[in-house]
Structure formats: C-alpha cells, structure tokens
Amino acid sequence: MSGWVAVAGLGPGDEALVTPEVTAALAQASDVVGYFPYVARVAPRPGLTLHGSDNRVEVDRATHALRMAAEGRRVVVVSSGDPGVFAMASALFEALEARPAEWQELEIRILPGITAMLAAAARLGAPLGHDFCAINLSDNLKPWALIERRLKLAAQAGFAMAFYNPRSKSRPHQFARALQILRQECGDARLISFARDVSKPTEELTTVTLGEATPEMADMRTVVILGNPDTRRAGRHVYTPRRAE
Numbered sequence: 737m738s739g740w741v742a743v744a745g746l747g748p749g750d751e752a753l754v755t756p757e758v759t760a761a762l763a764q765a766s767d768v769v770g771y772f773p774y775v776a777r778v779a780p781r782p783g784l785t786l787h788g789s790d791n792r793v794e795v796d797r798a799t800h801a802l803r804m805a806a807e808g809r810r811v812v813v814v815s816s817g818d819p820g821v822f823a824m825a826s827a828l829f830e831a832l833e834a835r836p837a838e839w840q841e842l843e844i845r846i847l848p849g850i851t852a853m854l855a856a857a858a859r860l861g862a863p864l865g866h867d868f869c870a871i872n873l874s875d876n877l878k879p880w881a882l883i884e885r886r887l888k889l890a891a892q893a894g895f896a897m898a899f900y901n902p903r904s905k906s907r908p909h910q911f912a913r914a915l916q917i918l919r920q921e922c923g924d925a926r927l928i929s930f931a932r933d934v935s936k937p938t939e940e941l942t943t944v945t946l947g948e949a950t951p952e953m954a955d956m957r958t959v960v961i962l963g964n965p966d967t968r969r970a971g972r973h974v975y976t977p978r979r980a981e
C-alpha cells in the first residue's frame with residue numbers, strides 16, 4: 737500500500753467537534769505526528785505509532801511526516817482547531833516546497849476542523865455575523881510593527897476581529913499595546929469577548945467593553961473576539977447584525 741499524509745484538525749477540544757472524516761483518517765493511520773498535547777488526544781491502539789514533539793519545530797515535524805509517507809506509511813499530522821489556521825498545513829507545504837522532487841508524487845490531504853474563533857463565536861452568539869478578519873498576535877513569524885499596522889487598518893475598515901495567540905508569558909506587554917491601539921481606533925464602548933478553553937470542561941466566556949478590558953483577561957488558551965461598531969448584546973449572547981450602513 738502506498739503512503740499518504742493527512743493534516744487533520746482536531747477541533748477546539750470536545751470530541752463531539754471532531755469531524756467523522758478526521759476520525760476515519762486516524763483509524764487508518766500507521767503514524768500520528770504533532771505537538772505533544774494534540775497527539776495526547778489520539779487514543780493509542782496496536783499498529784499506531786504516536787510521535788509527539790515540542791512546539792516551534794513545525795517544519796521539522798512536517799518533513800518527518802513526509803519522509804515517513806514516502807516510506808509507505810499512513811501519516812496523520814494533527815493540529816488543534818483547523819490545520820489551515822495558524823497551524824500545520826502551511827508548515828507541511830513549506831517542507832514540501834523545500835524538497836519538491838523527493839515528494840511530489842505523495843498523496844496529501846488537508847482535513848478541516850472547527851477553528852477556535854468559530855467555536856468561540858458559536859458559544860458567544862454570533863459576533864462574527866458580518867465581515868471579520870483573524871489576526872495572530874504572536875510575533876514569532878512576523879514583525880510586531882506589521883501586527884500594529886494590521887490592527888489599525890482592520891479597525892478603520894470596521895471589521896470584527898478574532899485574535900489568536902493573544903498573550904504569552906514571553907511577550908506579556910504586547911497584548912496591552914494591542915488593547916491600547918484598539919481603544920484609540922474603536923473607542924471604549926466597543927464589545928470584546930475573551931473565550932478560554934472553548935468546548936472544554938474548563939471553558940470561560942467573558943464579554944466586556946474595550947474600556948473595561950485588561951491584558952490579564954487573555955492568555956495562550958484564549959481566543960479574543962472584538963466586535964464591529966454594530967456588535968451588541970442580546971440577552972446573554974453577543975451578536976453582530978448582518979447589515980451595515
């Protein structure tokens with residue numbers, strides 16, 4: 737049997753949010769590759785080898801997956817959420833681009849998952865019901881100046897925004913700066929929601945105004961959703977109307 741690679745999204749945490757397509761790929765796999773906590777979500781079984789690795793070695797991990805597939809193995813690379821959103825699918829293509837001749841015949845599939853912002857939006861109500869954008873606030877792979885520029889322009893364009901990787905221990909001041917920019921551009925009354933551990937037993941949802949928001953409300957297990965100028969509360973929920981003037 738010839739080898740293949742599937743890059744699969746495991747969703748935000750709840751097993752009920754893993755697609756049947758991903759479950760089927762995992763059932764056929766000989767090897768699962770990924771960041772330790774994601775690999776830990778895959779049940780061990782005879783004939784399946786689990787390869788957990790540290791974070792920040794995405795391209796090495798992708799190269800390892802491609803090499804195993806070239807040897808005839810059936811490899812699933814796991815990501816949380818969706819694999820195409822700030823995750824392993826692009827890393828796999830980067831690895832492929834570096835060695836095209838070696839691996840161009842391989843079967844590669846990307847299996848979507850429910851990304852954190854969509855799971856969070858559903859729990860909150862419908863804050864992404866009109867035009868929106870997603871911004872990764874980590875400056876590991878891009879300069880901070882570019883992040884600031886995108887925040888300002890997206891705010892001026894009236895987008896609702898979802899922020900991934902909002903605040904880590906190694907860069908605690910940047911999210912404070914992001915909030916400062918957003919307050920300048922959007923004003924203190926704009927709604928902002930903090931969704932932590934969405935779909936897990938430890939889930940926490942908090943909605944406040946930008947004027948009330950503090951940097952400590954976010955960490956790396958939080959996805960932050962900023963409303964657009966029309967975003968409002970509807971009882972316990974938050975939603976953005978489908979129309980804009």
Ligand code: SAH
Binds near residue numbers: 819822958
């Ligand atoms: N591929 C993933 C995102 C990876 S980046 C996806 O599509 O969801 C990692 C960031 O995703 C975290 O810092 C956090 O901002 C967000 N995230 C992932 N899972 C989450 C969850 N269950 N609850 C809240 N945020 C989550």
